[in-house]
Amino acid sequence: MTDVADRADSRADQGTDDELIRRWKSGEQRAATLLVGRHADSVARFVTSLGVRDDVEDVVQDTFVRAFASIDGFRGESRLRTWLFTIARRLVLDARRSERWRGEQVEVQDGDARTDFDPLDAMVADEAERRMHGAVARLTPTQRQVFGLRVGEGMSYREIADAVGTTEGAARVHYHNAMRAIKELLDD
Amino acid sequence: MTDCPDGAVRDLLPELVNDRLAPDVRRRVDAHVRDCADCQQEVELLRALRASLRRVSVMDVGTIVSAIPAYRAPRRSWGGWRAAAAIMLLAVGGTSVAVLQRENTAARDGGVSAVAPSGRGTSPIAQPSRAPTLPAIQHPAPELALGNPAIDELNDRELATLLAELETLEAFPSPDEDRSADLVVPSPAGTD
Numbered sequence A: 001m002t003d004v005a006d007r008a009d010s011r012a013d014q015g016t017d018d019e020l021i022r023r024w025k026s027g028e029q030r031a032a033t034l035l036v037g038r039h040a041d042s043v044a045r046f047v048t049s050l051g052v053r054d055d056v057e058d059v060v061q062d063t064f065v066r067a068f069a070s071i072d073g074f075r076g077e078s079r080l081r082t083w084l085f086t087i088a089r090r091l092v093l094d095a096r097r098s099e100r101w102r103g104e105q106v107e108v109q110d111g112d113a114r115t116d117f118d119p120l121d122a123m124v125a126d127e128a129e130r131r132m133h134g135a136v137a138r139l140t141p142t143q144r145q146v147f148g149l150r151v152g153e154g155m156s157y158r159e160i161a162d163a164v165g166t167t168e169g170a171a172r173v174h175y176h177n178a179m180r181a182i183k184e185l186l187d188d
Numbered sequence B: 001m002t003d004c005p006d007g008a009v010r011d012l013l014p015e016l017v018n019d020r021l022a023p024d025v026r027r028r029v030d031a032h033v034r035d036c037a038d039c040q041q042e043v044e045l046l047r048a049l050r051a052s053l054r055r056v057s058v059m060d061v062g063t064i065v066s067a068i069p070a071y072r073a074p075r076r077s078w079g080g081w082r083a084a085a086a087i088m089l090l091a092v093g094g095t096s097v098a099v100l101q102r103e104n105t106a107a108r109d110g111g112v113s114a115v116a117p118s119g120r121g122t123s124p125i126a127q128p129s130r131a132p133t134l135p136a137i138q139h140p141a142p143e144l145a146l147g148n149p150a151i152d153e154l155n156d157r158e159l160a161t162l163l164a165e166l167e168t169l170e171a172f173p174s175p176d177e178d179r180s181a182d183l184v185v186p187s188p189a190g191t192d
Helices: A017-025 A029-049 A056-069 A080-097 A127-137 A141-152 A157-164 A168-187 B007-017 B023-034 B037-053 B061-066 B079-109 B140-147 B149-153 B156-168
Strands: none
Touching (some): A017 A029, A017 A080, A029 A056, A029 A141, A029 B061, A056 A080, A056 B061, A080 A157, A127 A141, A127 B037, A141 A157, A141 B037, A168 B007, B007 B037, B023 B037
């Protein structure tokens, strides 16, 4: 793990994702470092929202390796981050399907009322923030994914639909249901 | 906490706290939020939730980057060229066959009939319309000439006999003849 302060480079100085991709393809390794630094935490948060517990870093690394290996397949029709989320989600689903992680991962379904996943409980000292984490953790997996992408990443419903594999309308409904549930839990 | 009745604006609040609104939309939403206590509360909550959601682990960029292989430009695929060449070859071949068939048809309708009178022959070779196979146009004479390597070994008398026999052949089947009835479709076993 590195400190957030290590990545204080100005985004404007780094260039857009497309520019960095071009620079990496022309042999500039630092461009890959900038791209990973820009998106790794978001991918990690998304992977976490998928219910992955212990192998978040492995999944994130696999996501970037896969993405860079097939970078010519990225047409720029979506944001790079959305594309990375799509790859990460596919990796997680494939791993679950192949049963490689069976026993280590919790197979989460939308029917589950809550999950016991909250890795930050120990770190969160503030009671209000702990309650917020508790409220988010009680969302269904899909609600949590959509809510995390909408509130944590500021993604549009269209982008969320692409990343999560649902429709724009469904993403909107999941977000509003999640928001309502969180408000109710926090008001209790 | 109550919800603002303006659902359209409320729907944009997550993008507001993530600074992802277009400038004109942002001005409109900001103006609404300034006068709306419900939206102010929701924006406050969303900011807190965003900070909380984004406080998850920080990834080790160096480790990830070290696992990324160097870029390799996609290989030039010759498979596509091969396929294109094959398609071109088929197209040229198909065109040639079509042209030849057209020429044959024209010849049948015109001068060939003068060369090859339409008298019915007696040789089995001269019964193309009765062949139990597909009604393809048959060219018995060229086949005889080209397909028999021993034709050069015939003496004059044998050649004269062969030519006389050829004279009796119908050069081409009549183009007007409906030959679909000639097709012999094998019946499935046990149905006859």
